[in-house]
Amino acid sequence: MSTSVRRHLTRSRAWIHRHPRIRAPYRVLVAVAGIVVIAVGLILVPLPGPGWLIVFIGVAGLGTEFPAAHRLTRVVRRQAHRVRVWWRARRDRSTARAGASTTA
Template identity: 50%
Template sequence: MSLHEEDHPAHHHRLRNTRIARRARLFRARLNGYPRLRLAYKIAIGVFGIAVVIAGLILIPLPGPGWLIVFLGLAILGTEFPAAHRLNMWVQRKVRGAIAWFQERRHRRAAARAQRAAPGR
């Protein structure tokens, strides 16, 4: 069981049983047999993830996918660092909540418009 499965036992990811995911688990299992290589891998992922997050932060005021790149960097960091994974899960919950709130608001407004436009008033 991976580190993130222990943190989120109820979290079932739809990509967990793909061919790429199985190969990644095999790679990680082999990597765990070499502590120095594992440390180097963790450092490389950390540097790369931070670079992606910084690039995304730089791109936020510019037109384009700045926030998407920031979240991609957090996802990269989340593969090795539990704190980044928890932050990413928190952000996902907040985004889903905001989307649900906007959808509910849209439905309430549509229902109110339909009620005002209904004949017989």
């Protein structure tokens, strides 16, 4: 995300939080949108495609306003990073083995 977009979103969120009459409906809107995205993702889980990714995007959306969802997003991101590191190491090992067997 570009710096100018992030700066604009930060200013917008600060403005919303300074106005209590807008803050409550905004939080309700974020909650409804996040739950809808999660529900769509859960419906798509058994089908081929990015079902779990959509679920995690919904939780990340909820995490913008709700601390528990933000904590869950951090845990999922940490686990995804560990899996990505493991997968790359596994791929590199198999590539090295394949390269060694073709030269021998």
